[in-house]
Amino acid sequence: MWNIYIVGYMGSGKTSLGRQLAQQLQIPCIDLDCQIEQVQNQSISAIFEQHGEIYFRELERAALLQSFETDRTIISTGGGAPIYKNNMQLMNEEGITIYLNADTQTLFNRLKYGKAKRPILANLNDEELLQFIDKHLNPRKPIYETAQLQLDASLPLPLLCVKVNAFLCAM
Numbered sequence: 618m619w620n621i622y623i624v625g626y627m628g629s630g631k632t633s634l635g636r637q638l639a640q641q642l643q644i645p646c647i648d649l650d651c652q653i654e655q656v657q658n659q660s661i662s663a664i665f666e667q668h669g670e671i672y673f674r675e676l677e678r679a680a681l682l683q684s685f686e687t688d689r690t691i692i693s694t695g696g697g698a699p700i701y702k703n704n705m706q707l708m709n710e711e712g713i714t715i716y717l718n719a720d721t722q723t724l725f726n727r728l729k730y731g732k733a734k735r736p737i738l739a740n741l742n743d744e745e746l747l748q749f750i751d752k753h754l755n756p757r758k759p760i761y762e763t764a765q766l767q768l769d770a771s772l773p774l775p776l777l778c779v780k781v782n783a784f785l786c787a788m
């Protein structure tokens with residue numbers, strides 16, 4: 618079986634879905650951000666602060682390229698990974714891709730409490746956060762939407778897993 622790549626905006630629930638699916642399918646799960654933090658021995662925020670975004674994007678891309686060496690693994694990607702260079706195209710060619718599609722309001726409700734560890738959002742107040750998501754999501758959407766399976770991120774986790782399993786069975 619191929620790797621499964623979960624893509625979507627920050628706060629769409631990629632890590633939770635990845636963990637749950639991995640448990641059900643009895644296969645390993647990698648969170649690319651966590652892997653980068655472990656290898657670099659630094660938080661994503663510290664990497665952004667010390668080296669800047671492009672440096673982080675290259676680390677993220679290197680981790681993604683390395684993932685193509687494995688199979689039967691669920692990979693939760695950071696929200697910006699598909700947007701950088703041809704990362705999304707490569708994921709589509711090398712694996713199964715799932716887009717967790719969430720609207721601005723849903724993302725705002727989740728990110729309000731989870732923005733601190735996300736350097737792109739950390740300094741925004743609530744009003745700025747809502748505006749930022751609204752603007753930032755639009756150019757990303759067409760890239761996320763090239764995924765092979767799109768799921769509504771507001772569905773309960775068990776139902777999302779059922780839908781993924783049905784998709785995998787139909788392949």
Ligand code: S3P
Pocket residue numbers: 625626627628650661694695696697698734735736737
């Ligand atoms: C980012 C998303 C984050 C992390 C970094 C940048 C983005 O991952 O990679 O803070 O540009 O969307 P999550 O989507 O897991 O929060």
